[in-house]
Amino acid sequence: MINSSEIRQSGFQGEIIQSGDQEYDKARAVFNASIDRRPVLIARCVDADDVARIVTLARRHNLPLAIRSTGHNVAGYAVCDDGVVIDLSLMKAITVDPSARTVRVESGCNWGDVNDALQLHGLAATGGFVSITGVSGLTLGGGLGWLVRKHGLALDNLLGAEIVLADGRKVKANSRENEDLFWAIRGGGGNFGVVTSFEFQAHPAGTVLAGIVLHPASAAASAIRSWRDLEAEAPDESTLGALLFHMPDDPSLPPPMRGAPVAGLGGVYAGPVEEGEKVLQRLREYGPPLVDKFAPTPYNEAQRMADFLWPPGLHGYWKSSYLKALDDAAVDIVVDRFARVPSRQTVIVLENYGNSAWSRVPESATAFGHRNWPWNIVVTSAWSDAKDSERNIAWTRELLDALRPYTAPGAYVNYLGGDEGVDGLQAAYGTKLGRLASIKAKYDPTNLFRLNQNIAPEPGG
Template sequence: MTNNVQMENAMIDSSRLRQAGFRGELIEPGDPRYDDARTVFNVSIDRRPLLIARCVDADDVSRTVLFAREQDLPLAVRGTGHNVAGYAVCDGGVVIDLSLMKAIAVDSSARTVRAQGGCNWGEVNDALQPFGLAATGGFVSITGVAGLTLGGGFGWLVRKHGLALDNLQSAEIVLADGRTVNGSSHENEDLFWAIRGGGGNFGVVTSFEFRVYPAGTVLAGIVLHPASAAADAIRTWRDMEMEAPEESTIGALLLHMPDDPSLPPALRGAPVAGLGGVYAGPVEEGEKALRALREYGPPLVDKFAPMPYNEAQRMADALWPPGLHGYWKSSYLKGLDDAAIAVVVDAFARVPSRQTVIVVEHYGNSAWSRVSESATAFGHREWPWNIVVTSAWSDAGDAERNIAWTRELMDALLPYRAPAAYVNYLGGDEGSAGLQAAYGSKLERLAAIKAKYDSANLFRQNPNIVPAAQG
């Protein structure tokens, strides 16, 4: 880094946080923990904060918010650091790190769970599994509860029970002025509306209370087809989705198999189309509901099997491991017609990295689509199809060609894209166009709420909603 930042490193006085009663860990440049503490899921992100404050409770968070505000320093908030745009860390500022805040409390009789902001979805569902219960968020277990919920919260139960934020009962929030408040349907209702989709723009959410549901054992897995049959397989899945029961959340994927000696030779490193997900109902009913999907082709591999829900939560983890360079692009689709499928399959044939995965998701005719558009800041429930291109690569020198390929694919899909995007899937370089795509007509209301709770825009390391007074 530059000498200027090094000078700033010497000038910051973190002892003031200790004097204010901060009880967690303070990590600064030169600390042997520093590089690990500033590393996030996407290793293309290489930012150097002046201070990482690992908080142990909401009081620590409040003290750190006030410290950053008084020092006029940039402030980032890290739950698990999973967001591909790297919002969890900043240059030359302070990071509020919630990774020590992992308390989880299950109330099995009320069917609720309260989880602190440092938890991931795997940890939450591990806590729920002994009770035969499951929470709605997350396709991947290491995804953070906080970031996913604040932007939306798709997961394996979305068609049966909706988004994570649809099931949020209440939240504890530290505001820009250091106050800790609660948000719910009867307390700070405007703030509660805004955090359900508006991201981290309004404060630091230190704990979340969710409704949870019976889902002890589910039918989960994937069938694989050769890439040469990908278009036909995706079209077949699309048609089946029109009649799929709500218990079924299935997506279509294009990926490369690992070059694993334990695999049959024909599958090692092979490009494939996968149709996979979860049936969250009685297993015998799932066997009937998914029979046509599993028999079509027939597939190269059928990996569907009954399993505990917390294992299903982890079944896709290997497709998105930490430690890679990444760049994502996403959009809802007007529909999934044959021409759009052809564009995606053709582009995948030329993908520059075997670590890239393309996912087409379907949420329609389900609990997700029955929530009123005005109920939360999350929007665009009228578009049931979504594509997310999760480009990933190992060598930093391959960035340019992977980013170019991703953008070319999304440009080719322009005729089929809806004027809408899911904020958690944005890559971080979309600017105001990304905000408009994510929030549409709700952006004005969000800006007004932002002005009420964070008029100085302290919480701006995110897809930033500018306070109305500044807009």
């Protein structure tokens, strides 16, 4: 069994946390409160050399190995029972090159960290609808964010990465070095190694037109249809979503709004504010809405505008699927089911990325798949009391089952809840799964990096 003295003897420079230590329970907690796992130890690394040491020791002792960036993934892969957690939270260096419009990011950062650093230069990176999402997990699985329609996914803007492999080697992956690995990490998740740093292309952003309009639940179906129809004409600069949620029970709100179910239509127009005012006029005038919160906003603040909808520390369960179409009947199903949602902390999100920079990337360019489906739904069920888990999970599954006639044969891997198994992998990768398994066999033949949406190495690879 691995112990702290052996780790120190290896030259490890970071922090070691074990059961009984004051920080242990806090260090093993992740975004989803339903995840309650107890690792043998947590190794907070300070650099790639530390990561390589822990990878080598975990492999030598044949221990389960979890990789934690920010612990945001709902499936809880960032922590494990009876194994080792590589915690990257101390690795938060960010280097901006304003002239090249690039940013180098260590893997302990979240997207709020990155865009705060870029905002000083009038730049922004493409990843993250909320600021607390980790750079690493989001990028490796895809990387949706408020610039996705204009500049694509985070992985579409990835210029290169530094990775610790299963044998402890540190390598680079980019368009010139280890090209197969570079292809695989752009969508294939954490299956191929521990990415310790990323280099991204950044883009001019500065001030954007950002916000949301709110409609009462009684008008939710018609409001969502108005957004859907507007999306058919949306320019690349406009990334908008439709949401169903409950307002906070906040005394500062007008009494009729406190805790009220609403439909929200909101997002970011990443272009000249004056143009955005014209493009979003129909959206903002329809109804009219109860509230119009669109305003010129620094991009790094716009990225935080939805944070209140997904606070850490709640129990969570997610289901998601691309949709072949978002017709009136599908909208009615979603709205009807939301009227019977068991928790006021649950949020349903409808997304559209069709006919944009996201969909113009060749399907073969990265491991990420299914760019041909323009619509997506993600049901982010959340609740406070563990005893309500069964009821909330059942409701979530029933909603996706009711949408089965409209769902496409594809899913976004970062939105999967963790219980989909082989079906989830097939939905996420389709025909690319075989190529990914072959690359997995090359770089991780023993499947050391298996605590994820796991792609097993090709037999005999």
